[in-house]
Amino acid sequence: MKTSPPTGDELVLVLATLANPHRMRVVGVLAAGGRAYVSQLARELGISRALLQVHLKKLEAAGLVSAQLEISPEGKAMKFYEVTPFAVHLTPASIAAAIPTLTGKGADG
Amino acid sequence: MKTSPPTGDELVLVLATLANPHRMRVVGVLAAGGRAYVSQLARELGISRALLQVHLKKLEAAGLVSAQLEISPEGKAMKFYEVTPFAVHLTPASIAAAIPTLTGKGADG
DNA sequence: GGCACGTGCTAACTTCTCTTGGCATGTGCT
DNA sequence: AGCACATGCCAAGAGAAGTTAGCACGTGCC
Numbered sequence: 001m002k003t004s005p006p007t008g009d010e011l012v013l014v015l016a017t018l019a020n021p022h023r024m025r026v027v028g029v030l031a032a033g034g035r036a037y038v039s040q041l042a043r044e045l046g047i048s049r050a051l052l053q054v055h056l057k058k059l060e061a062a063g064l065v066s067a068q069l070e071i072s073p074e075g076k077a078m079k080f081y082e083v084t085p086f087a088v089h090l091t092p093a094s095i096a097a098a099i100p101t102l103t104g105k106g107a108d109g
Numbered sequence: 110m111k112t113s114p115p116t117g118d119e120l121v122l123v124l125a126t127l128a129n130p131h132r133m134r135v136v137g138v139l140a141a142g143g144r145a146y147v148s149q150l151a152r153e154l155g156i157s158r159a160l161l162q163v164h165l166k167k168l169e170a171a172g173l174v175s176a177q178l179e180i181s182p183e184g185k186a187m188k189f190y191e192v193t194p195f196a197v198h199l200t201p202a203s204i205a206a207a208i209p210t211l212t213g214k215g216a217d218g
Numbered sequence: 219g220g221c222a223c224g225t226g227c228t229a230a231c232t233t234c235t236c237t238t239g240g241c242a243t244g245t246g247c248t
Numbered sequence: 249a250g251c252a253c254a255t256g257c258c259a260a261g262a263g264a265a266g267t268t269a270g271c272a273c274g275t276g277c278c
Binding site for chain 1: 123134136138140192198199201202204205
């Protein structure tokens with residue numbers, strides 16, 4: 001679990017990741033339903049697996065979800081995803097505090 | 110001022126708007142410095158006015174900043190921007206709550 | 219008039235993101 | 249062997265976003 005405040009770059013990454021209807025739904029469904037594997041999730045959301053996997057990768061890269069690969073009783077490899085209990089407070093002040101750690105391009109990084 | 114929780118679409122818009130180093134810096138600078146006009150802000154951030162104006166428009170469209178056009182003592186028209194005191198709580202639960210109001214494409218909107 | 223400083227717009231280019239479709243792998247069952 | 253269901257990856261096209269450069273306008277001052 002992460003307790004320290006996010007750096008500017010991390011914040012940009014998290015926000016950019018969450019700023020997408022598909023990914024937002026993934027987080028929402030996982031938050032409500034606990035956990036799910038890829039194909040199941042794809043059916044539930046009505047999107048293709050290829051598309052879902054791309055979004056899951058981004059969510060994982062941003063630290064918003066985590067995955068465990070498990071072998072089902074039938075011997076099938078299934079990748080289960082669940083949400084990370086993140087909490088980001090977004091206010092003008094919190095953003096101002098993140099600016100000094102922003103390297104993402106621009107002036108006085 | 111806005112008290113009701115944002116809809117899914119609003120949330121996507123706000124996050125997408127904030128998920129940009131330039132715009133994040135604008136909010137940070139305005140949060141710290143109070144208010145500033147366009148050219149001043151552009152110099153402070155080290156970016157062109159044209160670029161800044163595009164970002165300011167998006168920030169305004171997302172309701173994160175507001176503008177007042179004022180005439181300086183020398184008769185020059187100057188547009189002052191300031192931050193809106195927004196507060197967005199970002200957690201798995203808050204996102205799950207926003208899903209039903211997500212129309213932005215996808216399945217069972 | 220010419221210069222410095224303010225605003226605002228748009229056309230065009232570049233770059234990134236999203237999305238699809240195909241193909242590869244592996245298991246269990248009939 | 250052939251089908252159902254699971255994962256994973258990549259190439260390519262379509263679309264959105266970021267960025268630049270140039271032009272328009274107006275005011276005050278020398």
